[in-house]
Amino acid sequence: MRRGIVLATVATLGLGLAACGGTAEKAADKMTEGNEAATTDAALTVWVDDNRKEAIEEAAKAYEEATGNKVAVVVKDIVKVKDDFQTQVSNGEGPDITVGAHDWLGAFVANGTVAPLELGDKAADYSEVAVKAFTYDGKGYGLPYAIENIAVIRNAKLADSTPATFEEFVAKGKAANVKYPFLVQLGEEGDPYTAYAFQTSFGAPVFESNENGYTDKLALGGENGVKFAEWLKANGKTGTGLLDTSINYDIAVEAFKNGEAPFIIGGPWMVGDFQKAGIEVAIDPIPSAGGQPAQPFVGVQGFYVSSKSKNALLASQFLTDFVGTKDVQLAIYKAGNRxxxxxxxxxxASSDAVTAGFAKVAEGAVPMPSIPAMGTVWGFWGKTEAAIVNGEDPKAAWEKMVSDIQAEIDKLAK
Incomplete structure (x- = not known):
């Protein structure tokens, strides 16, 4: 579950693999070319969290039956996986494969923690945004298995649709005649993860990008960034009051469960609670506040291969040919609803209307940046948004934020 930027940064390379062109046939050829011992003696260790355990054990069983190689599936606390993996790999230890979020990738690359994993022709079998999320500097890393993003979650009994523009969205929300026209979590520290779709609708993405992915050049400043900041203030404490830092995750979820708003901006991690409360939910795109498409962040979950794995070829085969199957990915989906x-x-999975709704919104979403510079952004970004919502001068506060973030990025480059 994501509760804003804290879990967004949590939840959200040296050795070349080339994944044998991404095909099982080539992998099999390599294993039989004078490498018989590897096929009988080699073992893989895979770190997973508890939710993924059962599905990965099934994949491991199929792999063991097909190849004779043993797979040890080890359950780890997902909050500790990233740091533990980096520490153990740096010492030449740790698993061959670990579960992880795509936004860990920048740190993994910088520290030489993970090996490239090119999907080859199989890349076309995956969502484009999922493949892009596990691509760094033009090179593929990781086997994606799930996508998560926010959207408008609508109480279908209070509103029959979600308008495409913010102004119409607010008007429709008010027409429901309940306490809030819509809910969006901010909290005292701000929540730029949840607010990002509104920001992108002003043409102010956090970083610039090119054909290889994100660069470390900030793009959230300038005229478009200031326009977004002005929108924050206009809808904050001294304006319409639609944006309120006293509304945190728990308050927003509870209010929506109680039928106090027709719309809430949130993710699939909220839906179970709403459905248990008897709310008929529908999933819609986030309306544009600035005239351009509103593009929320998308987070992608996947599996990485350690750069120190002694069985990198076998790890690649296990992921691409056994984890990357419809049955296994559906089993993971049923465990986590992503x-x-x-x-x-x-x-x-899209036979479920809620899943289909989030998937539709994901088509227009953008991967959360995984570059190391992203780690410098969150604190300044959130606190500045909160301050502007509470009445600070938008232009001065936003421009200072950009300057402060740039100073931190410059430190990284030294």
């Missing part, structure tokens, strides 16, 4: 990254699995 849209599968594999298209065939996503299509089947």
């Amino acid at each position: 849209t599968p990254a594999l298209k065939a699995a996503a299509e089947e």
Whole structure:
């Protein structure tokens, strides 16, 4: 569950693999070319969290039956996985494979923690945004298995649709005649993860990007960034009051459960609570506040191969040919209710209207940056948004934020 930027940064390379062109046939050829011992003696260790354990054990069983190689599935606390993995790999230890979020990738690359994992022709079998999320500087890393993003979650009994513009969205929300026209969590520290779709609708993404992905050049400043900051103030404490830092995650969820708003901006991690409360939910795109498309962040979950794995070829085969199957990705989906990254699995999962709704919104979403510079952004970004909502001068506060973030990025470059 994501509760804003804290879990967004938590939840959200040296050795070359080339994944044998991404094909099982080539992997099999390599294993039989004078490498018989590897096929009988090699073992893989995979770190997973508890939710993924059962599905990965099934994949491991199929792999063991097909190849004779043993797989040890080890359950780890997901909050500790990133740091533990980096520490152990740096000491030449740790698992061959670990579960992880795509936004860990920048740190993993910088520290030489993970090996490239090119999907080859199989990349076309996965969601484009999922493949892009696990691509760094033009090179692929990781086997994606799930996608998560925010959207408008609508109480279907209070509103029959979600308008495309913010002004119409507010008007429709008010027409429901309940306490709030819509809910969006901010909290005293701000929540730029949840507010990002509104920001992008002003043409102010956090970083610039090119054909290889994100660069470390900030793009949230300038005229478009200031326009977004002005929008924050206009809808904050001294304006319309629609944005309120006293509304945190728990308050927003509880209010929506109680039927106090027709709309809430949130993710699939909220839906179970709403459905248990008897609310008929529908999922819609986030309206544009600035005239351009509103693009929320998308987070992608996947599996990485350690750069120190002694069985990198076998690890690649296990992921691409056994974890990257419809049955396994559907099993993971059923455990966590996140849209599968594999298209065939996503299509089947989309028989559920909620899953289909989030998947539709994800098509217009953008991967959360995984570059190391992203770590410098969150604190300044959130606190500045909160301050502007509470009445600070938007232009001065936003420009100072950009300057402060740039100073931190410059330190990284030294």
